Amino acid sequence: MANKQPLIRITKNDNRPLWQAVIIRAIFIVLALVVSSAFIYSVTKLNPAQIFASMYKGAFGSARRTWITLRDAAFMLIVALALTPAFKMRFWNTGAEGQALIGGLAAGAWMIYFSGKIPTALLIVLMLVSAIAIGALWGFIPGYFKAKYETNETLFTLMMNYIAIQIVEYFVDIWDTKGSHSVGIINMESEIGWLPNLFNNQYVLIVIIALIIMIAIFVYLTFSKHGYEITVIGESVNTAKYAGINVPKVIMRTMALSGAICGIAGFVQVSGISHTVSKGIIGGRGFTSIIVAWLSKLNPFIMTVFSVFLVFLEKGATQIASDFNFNQYASSIVTGIMLLFILASEFFINYNVIFRKKEDR
Amino acid sequence: MENYAVELKNITKTFGPVVANKNACLNIRHHEILALLGENGSGKTTIMNMLAGIYYPDSGEIYVDGKLVSIKDPKDAFDLGIGMIHQHFKLIDVFTAVENIVLGLEDKEKKNIRYAEKKAREICDRYGFDLDLNMKVHEMNVSQKQTLEIVKTLYRGAEILILDEPTTVLTPQETEKLFNVLRNMREDGKAIVIITHKLHEVLEISDRVTILRKGETIGTVNTAETTAQQLTEMMVGEKIELNIQRDLVEHREKRLEVKNVTVINQEGKKVVNDVTFDLYSGEVLGIAGISGCGQKELLEAIMGLQKCEEGGSIIYNSTAHGVHQLVGLTTKEIIGFGLHLAFVPEDRLGMGLVGNMGMTDNVMLKRYRKGSGPFLHRQQPQATAAKIKDELDVKTPDLEYPVRKLSGGNVQKVLVGREINNKPTVLMTAYATRGLDINTSYAIYNLLNEQKKKGVAVIYVGEDLDVLLGLSDRILVLCEGRVNGILDGRTTTKDEVGLLMTHRKGA
Structure with a gap:
């Protein structure tokens, strides 16, 4: 045993100044680039600089690509914002995927059954309202069971995703006219029920919707009585009870809100992006947005940055796969390395790592 | 140079910006009880945790039997014969005493239950421990659990024992029993450290006292050559008035009438059992009892945070706000009615405040x-x-x-x-000064006293009997959730309160 210090010691650092945090993050982004370059080179013998240029091209290479990146980032942002009130309350809503999907299904149903039968403006409003309502219900159900029976919300919301997926599959089968188990683009010619263009651009409206929700969530959480209740419950349920807050009621209300915003995301997806209904329209963003919300520490403004960043990685990975005949999984590994380093930097911001001093060796 | 059992030299330990210990030094001898005295937050527990391998010092040296050592984890500490009894016991509830004793041991002979039972029995007999080795931990009271922790530590071969605030959870009678055992262990040559902030205990049990203040060693004195006054000064740094001015308020009116209140917890246990008492304006009603005797639940029941069983009644009455039955109201309603019931709960950041x-x-x-x-x-x-x-x-x-x-x-x-x-009409406080330094504690006592003079009905749940006796007009003693007596705070004695805390009348 002798008189040796432990090799590594870890101590908590709660008060790291901002400039240090920024430097640590910068170091980790550089490290992430170095490690992924090494990986790329060892596998493909390609120049890593080319790879990164290709990634950039994939996400921002043309005006159209840039807009698609922004569109997908806006969608991701809406879902991440939907999770924020629930997460702030420490309710681990892993059901955004299903809540958005079921909302999208409701929107699609209106398009399929009522296109041309009612005024288009009314149709779009009904699509939106029903997507919000069923999304809210999909969030409310696990909220109700958590509030009344203390069920585990993570598992419950996760299971609700699979129910939503199966319901969508059922309707896809009913709506499928060609026997290919797909609905196809709805109203391809007439574009009835599609989100209108703004400034001659298909996607501007989606970005605006996301930004409005961002401001609304920020104001709701920071300045409203509801937001205060959510924060208190998230900090300590006992304190909330002490303050006379009706905890079950707030849990149900907040989960309905979370689901409702996911419902909006589903509506945006069907009406503004994919114009179809299938189990894959949310594309796992209901889960990726958990990372966005978490990396941003539930700050709505910072969420915009991480939404763009994650979509950038996704688009970039697809681009290198096609440019270099890289297989899709290898590019996913690059994305994974990036995320891992970003998450790891949080640890080094919150803790000091002290190595054994030289003279003690 | 004398060969100490343990020598700590210039120990420094920081937690982020908080300096817990700064160049602290102390020595521990065999055949001796050393009291480590200091206020809460003075770094007593931290420095001992470093000896027990819970923390590792930022700098400084530790010598055991004259040899420089490095204690990286609790196992290292055990190998050096150092054992610590923490404030929060580390026992498995569903295991028996002897099963807890062998838990985690690797030595073939030592982890044999029958061998352990025999050896542990010998330890008990040798030092005078009163312990049923086959009793399950969840059936034990706090004192028995503590005894088990000590026996466990001794069984593992500890020669140097550290006890962290061992008397906080004990009644005066149990404390006396513990001290007798400690004296026996001293005779046997063990080195014992007792961490405390209670002066009278220091004077009663220890041979030497080391005083810490703000993480630094202020000095070490022989107990026989010191006085309570000197120790207080060393501990606090400045002389402070230890008297609470307790006035008798005239014109009192009945503010709360608590009748037959029963609270059943989630495990189905009656934590508050048929409690009846009155609370008057302009008085401090002290509530005494060993921890977990229903104090918390009783206050929470008044605030609407606990459900009262059928038949209970809590009548609130004041000239300004009228008469109300509180049983059946939610906390929100009680706050909403503007009855001005103030409540300082035990768990400050977990219930009374939002930390972030x-x-x-x-x-x-x-x-x-x-x-x-x-x-x-x-x-x-x-x-x-x-x-x-x-x-x-x-x-x-x-x-x-x-x-x-x-x-x-x-x-x-x-x-x-x-x-x-x-502007409360009723002010309920639970352990209002736990963990606070003496100056802040007295500031709080004075605040409560002022409220009483203003005609507020004050409930003070406390654990320090000296303070309870000095502050309260009446003292209600709880035992196992029942009212075991209501005493006059001016005439009763610590022994009387202590006895009522532990022995239920008519039981």
């Missing part, structure tokens, strides 16, 4: 609903927070600084300040 919020947001915790519209109105609470900060001298960088980052005393000032600011 600043003073302003914490001040509006019970009144955030005020004002029209869906949005918060922060101006009024902000002014109140500023007032509390000034009046109670709360040390915080600004009103929005998270209260969890404040020191324990300042946290409590925010909480008590908020509750008093609301």
Whole structure:
């Protein structure tokens, strides 16, 4: 045993100044680039600089690509914002995927059954309202069971995703006219029920919707009585009870809100992006947005940055796969390395790592 | 140079910006009981945790039997014969005493249950421990659990024993028993350290005293050559008045009439059992009892936080607010009626305050609903927070600084300040000065006393009997959830209270 210090010691650092945090993050982004370059080179013998240029091209290479990146980032942002009130309350809503999907299904149903039968403006409003309502219900159900029976919300919301997926599959089968188990683009010619263009651009409206929700969530959480209740419950349920807050009621209300915003995301997806209904329209963003919300520490403004960043990685990975005949999984590994380093930097911001001093060796 | 059992030299330990120990030094001898005296937050427990391998010092040296050592984890400490009995016991509830004793041992002979039982029995007989080795831990009371922890430590070969605030959870009678055992162990040559902030215990049991203040060693004195006055001065740094001015308030009216209140907890146990008492304005009603005897649940029942069983009644009565039956009301309704029931709960950051919020947001915790519209109105609470900060001298960088980052005393000032600011008619406090330094504690006692003089009905749940006796007009003693007696605070004695705490009348 002798008189040796432990090799590594870890101590908590709660008060790291901002400039240090920024430097640590910068170091980790550089490290992430170095490690992924090494990986790329060892596998493909390609120049890593080319790879990164290709990634950039994939996400921002043309005006159209840039807009698609922004569109997908806006969608991701809406879902991440939907999770924020629930997460702030420490309710681990892993059901955004299903809540958005079921909302999208409701929107699609209106398009399929009522296109041309009612005024288009009314149709779009009904699509939106029903997507919000069923999304809210999909969030409310696990909220109700958590509030009344203390069920585990993570598992419950996760299971609700699979129910939503199966319901969508059922309707896809009913709506499928060609026997290919797909609905196809709805109203391809007439574009009835599609989100209108703004400034001659298909996607501007989606970005605006996301930004409005961002401001609304920020104001709701920071300045409203509801937001205060959510924060208190998230900090300590006992304190909330002490303050006379009706905890079950707030849990149900907040989960309905979370689901409702996911419902909006589903509506945006069907009406503004994919114009179809299938189990894959949310594309796992209901889960990726958990990372966005978490990396941003539930700050709505910072969420915009991480939404763009994650979509950038996704688009970039697809681009290198096609440019270099890289297989899709290898590019996913690059994305994974990036995320891992970003998450790891949080640890080094919150803790000091002290190595054994030289003279003690 | 004398060969000490343990020598700690220039130990420094920091937690982020908090300096827990700074160049602290102390020596421990065999055949001796050393008291480690200091206020809460003076670094007593931290320095001993470093000896027990829980923390590792930033700098400094530790010598055991004259040899420089490095204690990286509790196993290293055990190998050196150092054992620590923590305030929170580390026992498995569903195991028996002897099963807990062998738990985690690797030595073939030692982990044999039958062998362990025999050896543990020998240890008990040798030092005079009263312990049933086949009893399950969940059936034990606090004193028995503590005894088990000590026997466990001895069984593992500890020659140096550290006890962290061992008497906090014990009655006076149990404390006496513990001290006898400690004396026997001293005779046997063990080195014993007892961490405490209670002067009379130091004087009673120890041979030497080392005093810590703000993480630094202030000095070491022989117990026989010192006085309570000298120790207090070394501990606090300045002389303070230890008397509470206790006036008798005339014109009292009955404020609360608690009748046959019973609370059943989630495990189906009657934690508050048929409790009946009256509370008057202008008095301090002290509530004594060993921890977990229903104090917490009783106060929470009055606040509407616990469900009262059928047949219970809590009548609130004041000239300003009229007569109300509190049983059946929710906390929100009780707050909403404006009855001004103030409650300082035991768990400050887990129940009374929100740690990550600043003073302003914490001040509006019970009144955030005020004002029209869906949005918060922060101006009024902000002014109140500023007032509390000034009046109670709360040390915080600004009103929005998270209260969890404040020191324990300042946290409590925010909480008590908020509750008093609301012009209470009833003020209930649970362990209002636990963990606070002497100056802050006395500031709090004075605040409570002032409220009483203003005609507020004050309930003071406390654990320090000296304070209870000095502050209360009447003392209600709880035992196993029942009222075991109501005593006159001016005439009763510590022994009388202690006896009622442990022995249920008619049981």
